[in-house]
Amino acid sequence: MNVPQASLAKLLSPASIAIVGASDNPDKIGGRPIHYMRRHGYRGRVFPINPQRESVQGERAWRSLGDLPEVPELAIIAVAGDEAVRATDACAAMGVGAAIVIAAGFSETGAHGRILQDAMTRRARAAGMRIVGPNSQGLANFGNGAITSFSTMFLEVEPADGPVAVLSQSGGMSAMMYGLLRQRGMGVRHVHATGNEADVTVAELAEAVLDDPEVRVALLYLESIADAGPLARAAAKARERGIPLIAVKAGRSSAGARAAASHTGALASEDRAVDAFFERHAILRARDPQELARYAELALRSPLPGGERVVIVSNSGASCVLASDAAEAAGLQVPTLAQGTQRELARHLPGFATTDNPVDITAALLSNNGLFGEALPIIAGDAAADTLLVDIPVAGRGYDVAAFARDAAASARQMQRPLVVVAWQDAVARAFREEGIAVFAQEQEAMQAVSALAWLRRAWRRPPLAWPAGSAGRLPVRKGMSSEAQALGWLRDAGVAVVEHRVCGDADAAVAAWRELGGAVAVKACSADVPHKSEHGLVGLGLDDEAGIRAAVAAQRRVLDDLGVGAAGWLVARMVPALHEFAVGVNVDPVFGPVVMVGAGGKYVESLDDVAVLLPPFDEAEVLAKVVTLRIGRRLAGLRGDAPADAAALARLAVDLAKAAVAAGPGLRSIDVNPVRVRAEGQGAIAVDALIECA
Known part of the structure; x- marks a missing residue:
């Protein structure tokens, strides 16, 4: 959700704060923020809500939100269970700008908790209130003393204001990152933990924090990325200001599972898509919080x-x-x-x-x-x-x-x-x-x-790259998997180099196509019901006589009959000699959009796992820079007397395929082009087999 950054100011720099469930004990969750704010010089108004006490830690206490003399800009919800939901709803109803929901027991507990969380968030949004959490450790701004966190780490390691911002989904990781930075002598201004991210995300807070002129390094801990837009905007702002944006991305999602029917696309796994996104947006990825702290120290001190x-x-x-x-x-x-x-x-x-x-x-x-x-x-x-x-x-x-x-x-x-x-x-x-x-x-x-x-x-x-808006023809199928002939035809019309071929209805037409193409051909049964034809004997290669072509068509028809599927014809394609076989694939990620894979092709594509992943837009030079890092990529220049291959043509094909995928729009799910036959230098790279899956 793209929300103006001004709406987050009440989280980072509130003029007044109410604490629902305030405690006189500074070691309790409801007492720790008050203790911190008194200690670190918060100058705004503090309203402890506790019906059992007249004062809390020296501040006048109030029986309820309704008794307050004004509407606070920010509320900390430090009560549990149904009370937390009721308190959050009450804050939204009275016009509170933002709330930090510390209570757990929401989406992290399963389906029922997710329903509670989503309903509470919808009500808050309808009232114009932002939510951090639930299940959040809270936020801390040591620049102005607005410490709305209950982290114990601020007692264990003495805070010092400084030029570093820490933004984390995990409260534990935010505390650890803070501690590691302080151990290395770095001052930390912002330490924010977003919890379940029902509403406000790490990326949104990063956008807001990067407006702080004192911040010189921003560090993120991410467990999931639900929306790439805010993170891309934060990265653009960091780049513009010359602020290193360094992130740990932990865990893997099932976002790539839908690409299983397109094996090449499935190789562009979610984590590699994250890598490609970070590379595209100049976000430096660290493996763990310790490495993140080391990178931060170098970035800050030199x-x-x-x-x-x-x-x-x-x-x-x-x-x-x-x-x-x-x-x-x-x-x-x-x-x-x-x-x-x-x-x-x-x-x-x-x-x-x-x-x-x-x-x-x-x-x-x-x-x-x-x-x-x-x-x-x-x-x-x-x-x-x-x-x-x-x-x-x-x-x-x-x-x-x-x-x-x-x-x-x-x-x-x-x-x-x-x-x-x-x-x-x-x-x-x-x-x-x-x-x-x-x-x-x-x-x-x-x-x-x-x-x-x-x-x-x-x-x-690296200069920013933008592709002009393109258009692609109607996708070959409305839903499900295309046949090879449909995929090759769509790719050819989109400007991708594909093998010269004909689609034939019977053996007579296949023989005529062979004569027209001249030379040896491949004969393959076309059926969207059997996407991987070679496993079923539905591919005949190197056929160069009429008898062989007719025999191949007849044999393949018998296989289709045994499988109980019909043929949409036969594809007759020119045989293409080549030095190497590559695969180029596209998987449309629900967060990042089209993700492009280039790597070793042929029937062993899954087992080799020798792939590079790119996020559009990119140019041919970027493809080549990625490909040469692969095991198969090192062979393109020619080893031990082998002729060099046409790596430039392979890169061109990958760019053309990516442009077609971007132009295809939301109906596309994946494209599997395997193999791409890469010929000798100057002779091109040609897609000889392809499948397209549509949503």
Whole structure:
């Protein structure tokens, strides 16, 4: 639901808050928000609702919502069961702008809870009231003290306002993410948990939070995506402001199950569709909250890497080796330093030190604590250093760690590029963090973060692509599965390269088609009731004489009779020699729309699972960049004397198919094009078999 962001202001910056079920005990769910707001300087009006008390935590208490002297902008519903429903309805009826429903027992419990939740939400929407939850831990804005959450974590880990926003469906994950960030020394302004998302979603709150000028990094934890629109808008806003939007997407849905009848489309699973959506919208995906916190630290404490080249400096040769291995594993480069840089380093480092990348300044650092200060500015001036990584496997007594940190910070300011540190010792890490430098415990973690943030910068730089509105002919069937002939005909009319073929009613027509096409042909029975023909012997290949064609038609007719299905004719198609077989498929996802798959084709398509997934719109270059990462993709250039294949034609076919799917509109469910025969370079790529499923 696209709702103006102004309607969410009452959630993030309310002028007045009522707490239904308020408690005098700050350790109770109904007492914790009041305690937090008093402690963190909330300046709005607080109205505890508790019929048993005259005051709650020093605030005047009220017997009911109806007794309040004004309509609050926000209500916290901290009562359970039917009371929560009645209180939410009462808030909506009196004109409250928004409510946070903490109570559980709704959609997370099953069908009955879903019915209760949906009915309550409908009534609230009809009255113009927004709902966070139910089953929500609440929201927290440390910028203005509006802490409407009961999270214990804010007592365990001291809050500090800062430039990070955390938005999560899970209350537990929001608390964990907050704790991990604070452990790394980062201040957190927003910590919001949406619970069941009956109404307000993480994506909607992200849109609103990104209007906060103090926010510089936004972190999301998502368990489901019901509507891609708000998330796409949040990503666009983040990109416009230069704010990294980093997300953990947990779990898998059954959204792709409807594609089961189209095997190629089914391979574009829901999770890979999420990956494609994130890539399209420059949302950086983290695997877990720990990785998310590491990415956030690098994004907050340095510029985004401008490239994939890393220069490594360490006082340990072993760490140099490990860091180099980690860089390569993360897709980064360890370039050679310029000769001038190496000569200058040689003037300052011991004769047994290594002056090329990685730079090993050796254990001489213990006797000369100034070596980092001498070496880092020299390296910072080298154009090859997109990122500088300082790896300190051990330091302690005898090492001036504070000086190391100051020298590193000075070099970071000089180079205006990322400088990161690997240090597992807490005291060493703390010294560098105090200077505003991102610190990682392991080389792998550091290199993965650098690679991820370099990807994000590339994604931001990618110019937006839009396809002009297209139109496709009427889909081949109203509902269900098409025949191969219907699918190939529709694709041909939509501009997709398909094999030259004829549709014939009997053996005489099949023979005539063979003569017209000239050369060997494939003869296949056409029946929408038997989509996978080869499994039933309904495909004859390489036929090049009249007797063989007639025999194939007769044999296939007998198979159809045995199966109890009728034939819609026979498809006679020219045989197409090729170097490789690919599959290209489309699955129309209920959230993301058409999702396109390109990968290894033929009869082993499901077992190979060698596929790339893209979300329209995309161009041929994007297809090629994805395809070359596949196992089969590496063969397109030609291996061991093989001729190179026409990869450009394959990419063109994928783009044409995607455009046809987008233009087809809501009636399309899936398209399965397998195989696509990719010929030698310059000779094209041709779809020789296809199925289309319509809703």
